[in-house]
Amino acid sequence: MMAGYTPMIQQYLRVKADYEDAFLFFRLGDFYEMFFEDAEKASQELEITLTSRDGGGKERIPMCGVPYHSAPQYIDQLIEKGYKVAICEQTEDPKQAKGVVKREVVQLITPGTMMDGRGLNDKENNYIATITSFADETYGFACNDLSTGENRVTLLVSFDDCLNELSLTGAKEVVVAHDFDGELTRKMKERSVMTISSEDDTEIKDTFAHLLEKITQDKLSITISRLFNYLYRTQKRSLDHLQPVTTYQVQQYMKIDYYSKRNLELTETIRSKGKKGSLLWLLDETMTAMGGRMLKAWIDRPLIDKEQIEYRQSLVETFIAQYFEREELREMLKEVYDLERLAGRVAFGNVNARDLTQLKRSLQHVPKIKEIVGHLPNKKAVQLADKLDPCEAVTDLLDRSLVENAPVSIKEGNIIRDGYHKELDQYRDASRNGKTWLAELEKREREKTGIKSLKVGYNRVFGYYIEVTKANLHLLQEGLYERKQTLTNAERFVTAELKEKEALILQAEEKSVELEYKIFTEIREFVKEYIPRLQALAKLISELDVLQCFATVSEQRHYVKPSFSEERRIDIIDGRHPVVEKVMAAQEYVPNDCLMNSEREILLITGPNMSGKSTYMRQIALTAVLAQIGCFVPASEAVLPIFDQVFTRIGAADDLISGQSTFMVEMLEANYAITNATQNSLILFDEIGRGTSTYDGMALAQAMIEYIHDRIGAKMLFSTHYHELTVLEKELNRVKNVHVSAIEQNGKVVFLHKIKQGPADKSYGINVAELANLPTGLISRATEILHILENTKSKNEDIQTNEQDVAKEEIAQLSFFEQPVKPKKNEFTQKEKQVINQVKELNILDMTPLDAINTLYKLQKKLKG
Template identity: 70%
Template structure:
């Protein structure tokens, strides 16, 4: 391959010679300002430049020559914008001028002004030199440009060869400096990365700080569901897998200790929050459109990265969409997929989807503080540590304490709900039974004198259709009635 590249390196010697002789090393940006063409390239241009540069010197030499010829020491050559250049002689010395050589141009009170043929020629050259020089330079430039056009096919071939050489040299340099390894390609749909790194993040952090990670996927392990805290490195991990695959397929060594990769036909990503307000598309709509693009066009040989799909809508909507997307990819597409989520409920899918495996980014608590280890491990994460991240972001301490209180209450309610579901009869029967008993109970004589609130509670209870309510709706309604009776 090196010899093939060398054969394409056409030096274009004739063109190099033309450009070196004709064009200045640092010409102006505009081609109509002059100072483009080198001295010595064109004889006429050299004359114009000589006239422009040496005009005053010529005039001084001509003045000295005329004084010597006439013997008039007071003779002088001057210039004004109306008459141009002239030879001025005082009236007492007019008789010394040789006849036929001087042509009268202007008469003054004490002197006469003349012009000679030689001075006319010098005047034309001096006054027109700069203008004609610029015009001629542009003409010469256009001519050179037309001649260069003939070399376009050879130049394009040379540019392509140099660009290939530049890319390969860059690959070699970065691979050696950052200790990348040669990847292998698998025909068995295997993806094995040992101590993989993100090339850009590693460059910023340094090799001593960056934590490498492994990744293993095969025909029985097609979809990795990634859980873990915010800021723990889920997105970085996903991106480094995709970058490793892309780098390998463009011919570069990769940031890992070992890499065995399949050939991917496409890479699809749904990462980050973005909107298109001008087109009337919200962040969530953009998220869904990007997800659709991957789902519609991905094949079994594609790589899909989905980061936090579904978080732009309500919890249940988002979770339902995320699960449906995971199931569709698993059952109908079969692409290698990295899917990160904060919906911990989705980790149960490992039980029903044989090709899905849970992995998580680990974190530990030390002295009440969370330390992100940035290490990928098997299994689901146990916590999100979202409040800790909010604390790191500098939210007020009173706000953080309140969030922790609310979290504790929510977790306690969730535990109670699970315990009630485990009791015989289940949650539905318990709620419906309480409401039914309350609705069927006959009032005593003392209870016939009801307050307005009690009457409203009974009317609300009578209007309830228990068979069409969810357990949560039934509990909310019971709570509402109870508030009226207190």
């Protein structure tokens, strides 16, 4: 197949064969070129011109390209769409090549391995994950952020848990074995995982062995090794910034499943899929990119360890009390760049002088941060300050070696300070003196010839020259200069002396640039040795940043420090929804209490639409999340249990991609909660059963309440429009009715947004429809129909009551009840057991009177028979 193509195209095809799932950026001079299908697809995705060239075959081959210097922006576009890009560079000097210049792929850029560019969000991690399926139906899950070097691994018992971890990490790429289950792959793509990659090598390489020293389980080692080997194979460079692998268990944190995280809008809103309007948006008063990433991680994984929570609370409380110190700290943190990603760029080899200057400036503020925190009246703060490592040697070296405003390029000079390196100073002196000599030469030659327009210039092709316009050529003495180049309006000349100086100047400049690059790489290698210390420093500064952020928000919004109940008691006084309160701004938010204990495990919430039932439910869950990440909470008083899990089913959400209806999604989410909840969980169910017939929905809703009440014992808030369910308060001793109050004024409904004890008296559905500006005639007709239905229902209830009374009277006269079945010697006969079981299965009072009597007669006869 290749035989008909030119040697260069054959080379391209050989390289492309190893990177079939990526766009191959093939370096040709100052361009990256693409051919064949890559060219056709790239021209569409990047909106660039598709052309063609002679490839040596029968037909011209498709071709497109992008300039080398602007390639990053095109690469970003492709990565954002989930593609991979293989960078193929020239690996030998074209001048020394005997045939086709050698080329090879130097890096594979993928959505999960971005190190810079617009694909990286400063305050978000960029995770790549891996999932390994084991024979015992457990799953290894690991993730890495290549830009920071973070590595985490865990063992999970179901693929649903894997999907939940994917949603928490937001992984853009997942690495699996070549033969990974196709159905599971489909499920990952439904969760917005753009790129699925393959890696079968799970051998622990010596390069990474030191990162796995604390891992004792083979399954975990295999899982993380798969990911490391993929990174090593695709990045083809030093990964010295990779941090030791951290193992974790999902049970170490409050578990918030994918649906609940979405419903509560913890890090993004349901409608816009953006940060604004989420809990993260409310809380983010962090001053550093590192702190922003840690804040999101803490929200995704609230703590369940009381001691860890109270450690955070203690520091938040101190920062609130020490206002001036906190403000001074915020000013210092503002000057700290992203130490984690700077360290990653150092190891990766793509750091430049500006990056290192940012590192230096950041480290210069660490001593002051250390001083501020070290003087806080809190022992934990002092201990934290003691751990802050300013890395003085790095600061000193960077301050002595690098100029302040260095260019982006590290191969064109002008990045090293004068006086730092003796040999470099000598080259620079020769270059600078040479240029001074050139200026003096120009002045001297003008005086000698009398030509005021004579100039000494430089050209990359011809070097230095003396230029004289043709109008002034007659003023030159014969043989004064040696002719070098003829232009339209001028002639260029050289002299022996100028040739000699040119050699000295150009040699000095060339050697100066080469030496600067060498010096820079030496500085980079020195800084690389400090990467573990820089990463440790970054974590501590991130922690300080998040804690001051909690203090800032808590003080501004008048939050209080919550305490934790061992008796699983919720006692929230004047609680508010944190995000809604902020959005309302000048409007006054109506606070509400929430009281739950061993006698009030389930709150059955009734009230009209738009009255605030869902908001009330969400605010309880968000208060729990805030408390367990160590922040203060929006209330005047708050006592909470430590929840192990939060489950929510709030609002409709069709799963159109997988073809599931709203009702099916509702049932799946409800099932997930009921299956996984424990006594220490919090469940929020909003309007369960709306997607089916009234009786079906009501039956399901009641059954769920009974199941959770009798078998699980979790705290639950259950809002409903099925007012018939309010009778459960009498039947289930830990169910209590509450309602969101509303009143009618002049035929209009007024929502008071206040939670009160007892059930709601009506639904106000027509009133809400009127508020939505439905046609007046329609509202009037709906009111008429409602009155008819209510009257009919009332009559039916009276008839049913009378029939039931008659039935009860008839039943009471039956010998079946006059001579109740009693155990004989503590045992029943087989026939008696059958009759008793049938009685248990029948709900006599739900039958018509005649059916109830007939049924009991038959049972009596069977028992006597």
